[in-house]
Amino acid sequence: MAHIQLLNDQLPGIVGLLDYRRETAQPLSALAEILLRGDSTLSSGEREMIASYVSFKNECHFCHSSHGAAAAAHLNKDANFLDDIKLGFVKTPVSAKLRTLLNIAAHVQQGGKKVTEADIAAARKEGATDREIHDTVLIAAAFCMYNRYVDGLGTWAPPGNDAYMPMGEKLAKEGYMVY
Template sequence: MAHIKLNNEELPGIRGLLDFRPETAKPLLALAETLLRGPSGLTSGEREIIAASVSYWNQCHFCHTSHAAAAAAHLQTGLNLIDDIKAGLPNTPVSDKLRALLNVAHQVQKGGKNVTDEDIAAAREAGATDQEIHDTVLIAAAFCMFNRYVDGLGTWAPQPNEAYKEMGERMAFVGYGK
């Protein structure tokens, strides 16, 4: 049960919070739409992997699982991607660029000042552009906020990965806030 009385206690995670405050939902959903589905040198699947990874490192089950399910929908990998992200993607072929960007995202997740010149140089060496580095840092920072929002208000989340399949497909193919 959430720490506050939500309008619809049946909506899990951020969905219940967005329903509670539509006026704050609108810009949050617009940010998610831009970061995860807008123009970028990174695919939407790659950006969802970044969001899911940051959420996992922040121990936010709802955000990790829902965004990993969206990545699985984009990449057509199946829900096994959810657990593979937790393990550091040992079974999912990803580019050296994405691995380097995930390192940058992990540094941001720990604290923005943890990102070093060497982290950025490694991302550039792997082929990341300034826009992709920018987008990675902003996705990581935004998901730290989203994760703290969801967990800070004590929302509930379904446990099984399968419960996120439809939500992931909706996020991937319909978008955020639609």
Template structure:
């Protein structure tokens, strides 16, 4: 049970979903930013962007965000949840592109401290084909997930028991994006 009364059924609205319903004024910009970073058209595939979020959430030990975004990434990716689990366990040996591996190294550095990102890391990502926009958005996705992880865990929200429990929500997000699912009162919520 959350540390505060969210005035919702936490089983129906676990994690950030309950928080969004509690405070719709903040839900709108959070939902819009999340949609822009993870769902909107981009040169970096949505599955890769979701993997970055799931990976960072795993580093932050945020069960809700790790599991929910693992399922969303798995829904996007042909290799599904087995690949996501490999990335979470060890991105250096997971069968992903060298570009994504370099971006995950940047994400891990940002998760620890933005000051840990080095010119060498950025150049390595560029060498593997990452654009400045992809590097920028990797840093911003990581920063946004660090905020969300602390928001969800800081208020003690409910995390379901396994990534598979997020499958239905993941399909809805893949089909329609975040803004419509996270913002209370929006169509589809």
């Protein structure tokens, strides 16, 4: 049970929180829409992978699982893909560029000042553009906020990977602008 009385305590994770406070739901949803589905040279699947990876590192089960499921939908993967995210993409082929961006995202998750010149140079060496580096840092920072919002209010989350696959499909097809 959440730490506050939600309007619909049957809605998991951020979904219940967005329903509770619709005036904050709109800008939070708009930010997710821009970051994860907006114009970018990184695919939506890659950006969802970054969001899911940071969320896993933050121990936010709901966000890790829902965004991992969205990445799986974009990339035609099954529910086992969520476990591979936890392992650091050992089974899933990931480009050298994306791997350097995931490293940057992991450093943002630890604290913004953990991102080093060497991290940026490595990403550039693999072909990452300034825009891709910018967006990676912003996705990681935003998901640190979303994760803390979800877990800080004690929302509930279904336990298994399979429970998130329909949500992931819906996010991949319809996006984040529900409010």
